Amino acid sequence: MRNLLRFIIRYHFVILFIFFESLSLILVVRNNNFQKARFVTSFQSTAGYIYNKIDILTEYLDLQKANQKLAAENTELKNILQRMYRSDEVFFYSDLDTVYRQHYFYTSARIINNTINKQHNFLTLNKGTGVGIKPEMAVISSEGIVGVVKGVSNRFATVISLLNTDLKISSKFKKNNYYGSLFWDGRDYRKVLFREIPYHVDISLGDTVITSGFSTIFPEGILIGTVCDYEVKGGNFYEITVELTTDFKKLDYVSVVSNLQRQEQLELEQSFDND
Incomplete structure (x- = not known):
């Protein structure tokens, strides 16, 4: 309270000036229809401008969330289609047993770094071993092929871009x-x-x-x-x-593809090579 009183005493001229200016403005607007109309119009215009900027910002933030949600839903849809599509027919004692085997699993990720102006370009993703991403997994986008995972940490992964002369x-x-x-x-x-x-x-x-x-x-x-x-x-x-079809300058969200049957295939092919 003492600090408030000190503030009022120190700035009482400014406070009185603002008070009387505000009072004058209110009286002018209330008693003059023309000034009242001008004030209302100006206020509405300013408020409309502010609301419009707030709306644009809100839409942008909502769009970011929508993109993340869409990428996650798209990845989940791919996994569902894989579970529905892949099937092997296995016969036991003349009884037909249909076993559905998912071939690929998709994980959505976002690109947080991307180069295109080098001979050996790469990308960095915001997900890593924490969600199951490993080296030599494919990376694709909704537009097409992107690259192959090379290095991983718990939360990040580096990708050899298709725009890499070694790939x-x-x-x-x-x-x-x-x-x-x-x-x-x-x-x-x-x-x-x-x-x-x-x-x-x-x-x-x-x-x-x-x-x-x-x-x-x-x-x-x-x-x-x-x-x-x-x-x-x-x-x-x-x-x-x-x-x-992939525009590497516009890449944002991607899917990392895990071949669930890769190890089985590699072991079989390796045994053939060793014969």
Whole structure:
């Protein structure tokens, strides 16, 4: 209370000035219809501007939450479809027993760092071993292929980007299943090269290229891009330029793909190689 009194005594001239100015403004507005209308209009305009800015900010914050929710729901939907789609028929004593086996599991994550202007580009995700992410897991987006997980900690993961000259992806044409090797040549971040396709294969501009499935990392059929140029090189094979469907400058949310049957396949193939 003593501090309040000191404040009032110290600034009483300012307080009185503000009081009388406010009183004058109120009297002018109340007794003058023109001034009253101007005041109301100005107040409404200012309030409308403030409310509009608040609404824009609220929409932005809500949009961030909506994106996170949508990414989580999309990932869950992929997992549900995997559980419904994959099945193996197992026969025991002439009785049919259908066992549903999920092949892939998807985990949503957000990109918190991303480079595209180097020869060996990488991304960083905001999730790691704490949610089951491990090295050599595929990373995809709603637009297509992104890369492969390389390093992990409890809360983060680094990803070898498709825009990395060290990464090669087994790919194929969607229309005829002819497969080859796809990689980035370090030039245009929107284009990659597709090789090992025999020259007798029918190719057209706009043909869709997808993952082949001949890998324990990427599921079959993940979109990569479309043919934008091609020519015969080396006499027997095409060199094909593919325009990526994934725009690496706009990436935000991704899905990390875990192949639940990967270890079984690797062990079987390794035993064959050792024979």
